Amino acid sequence: MAIGRSFPPLKSLQAFRYAAQFLSFKEAAETLFVTQAAVSQQIKLLESTLGVTLFDRQTRQVILTPEGQYLFEYIEKAFHLLEEGVKGITEDPNPNTLVISSLPSFASRWLVPRLAAFQNQAESINLHLSPSLNIDNFTNNDLDICIRLGQGNYEGLKSSLLFEENLVTVCHPDLVRKDESIYQRLTNIPFIADSGPDAQHIRPTIKRFLNDFDLPITSHLRIGDSTALIEALLSKQGFAMTRFGLVYELLEKGQLVCPVPIYMKSRYDFYLVAPSPHFRYQKVIQFKQWIEKEVRVINAAWKKHCLDNPDFKEMKV
Amino acid sequence: MAIGRSFPPLKSLQAFRYAAQFLSFKEAAETLFVTQAAVSQQIKLLESTLGVTLFDRQTRQVILTPEGQYLFEYIEKAFHLLEEGVKGITEDPNPNTLVISSLPSFASRWLVPRLAAFQNQAESINLHLSPSLNIDNFTNNDLDICIRLGQGNYEGLKSSLLFEENLVTVCHPDLVRKDESIYQRLTNIPFIADSGPDAQHIRPTIKRFLNDFDLPITSHLRIGDSTALIEALLSKQGFAMTRFGLVYELLEKGQLVCPVPIYMKSRYDFYLVAPSPHFRYQKVIQFKQWIEKEVRVINAAWKKHCLDNPDFKEMKV
């Protein structure tokens, strides 16, 4: 049932606004991202509803009638106000404070140590880092942007890929000897299972790999928190398959090594996530540009890792 | 695909306008003739699209947030302009001239003789009567209102029932003798067929009636124009089944009589038809009130006709 008895549909008024502005149904259609037929039908509907002819048709062009000119004055002003209001409301209410929600592991291991660099180049922006394990809906807080590990599709939110994650096996270097076989390593080094929600798809792959060596998948230790997982690895409690982005610096420093020559693409990647309007905030634009540049080191590290370990094999999910 | 990328849906802005005005989703819903759930969903959609909280919910009531107050200023003004513009355009561009389209038969036999009465009471209104056989679409002319015989459903137009038509048999009084039977009359008086488009449903009924007398339906004369039909009747060429409204005055004067004691409701009735906004013009309001009063004589005449002829039988279609 129609809203506002006998008031014309708002869509038809919007179509009229652009048709009258350009004196062209075609250009109005382009502006509104619809077909010319849609505009034609909307104008017809508007004229029928009002009982007034708004355009004189001249086969290939239209001219506003006096009534059309009269109406356009009002409609144009009205839509201008709507746009002004919406623009004003979506403009950043807090241009000098950037509130970021991020995975704790990513925040503590990667982001925080680098934020100084961002703050140096964006001195007028105060940062508020809010570690969180879950996506946010952005409607009851002043959160500006999320850094998420996921698949990038969140209802009502916009996602921008930061970097694709890969999964590698890592352990303390003291747990491996250069001359032992893979079989020996798999037998001698305990497997630490990552029980985090974004790691569920790793286990079947590990299981299939171990089956090739006729070995069962057992793990005396299951850790769901990435930070704790790193501590367990560094304290020589076993090996795990985990995100390259999490461990690549430790690999570069030689604090962790890859005991097993396999890797796989993660089902989840890192995204910047926020409501569409937030991506227009200047502070978010700056942060996005900065972090996209910073994560290039992860991509470069991955490329180098692949070059340094040409024998590593990709496991398909 | 959405119009105006990232601009919120216009319906949601309209819902917001009333929700903010009344500080009540319930009252906004009533104003918009939708359910409370619809308003709730529209507000949620608007907040999600803008990435802004517009209302603080307090279980049974809502309060505008500062952002909501800010936006409301613009939205309220904008919708006010829309309404002003639409109101201004639908106001009667020609308040002193009333253009009426009517069936020629109805116009010449009934309306024109009476228009003097209307003009006497509406001296400032100039009348322009335009006989027409077809409904009009009102978009390329200055027509104000139509008087139509039909079923009252015309796309994009509003209809108001004037009076219900009935069909009676009529002929010149010289063609009947008081003492002859129905059978004798049906045999002796030729049948004139009305071949007008709104009379198509009469023939099967006449046929069925004649079958009861074991008589074929034959007509040596077929006339599609009501005015010509009346002339044929008055010139003693036979009997016809036609609209009571067309002939009731001739019946009252004794210039025509009913040879056969049957009648039937017409499938088509008389309607006033025009675009919705035209029914708000003052001149149309006056005309409608006047003609609705005038047609009461037809209704009264029908009632009297029924009372004067209690033996007449209704034929069902």
Place this chain on the structure above:
DNA sequence: CCCCATAGTTAAGAAAAACTTAACTAAAGC
């Protein structure tokens, strides 16, 4: 002078938006 391109129109069907219904929550009021 003819053919092609252009802008607008319309009907029919598809897609998207908007709405309703029903069940729910949380507080206010009696």
Place this chain on the structure above:
DNA sequence: GCTTTAGTTAAGTTTTTCTTAACTATGGGG
């Protein structure tokens, strides 16, 4: 403590809007 009220949400339905395809009528160019 129970009932009422206003807002919320999910699922399904209805309505609106759009697309596509075929069409018309004109203008322009060859």
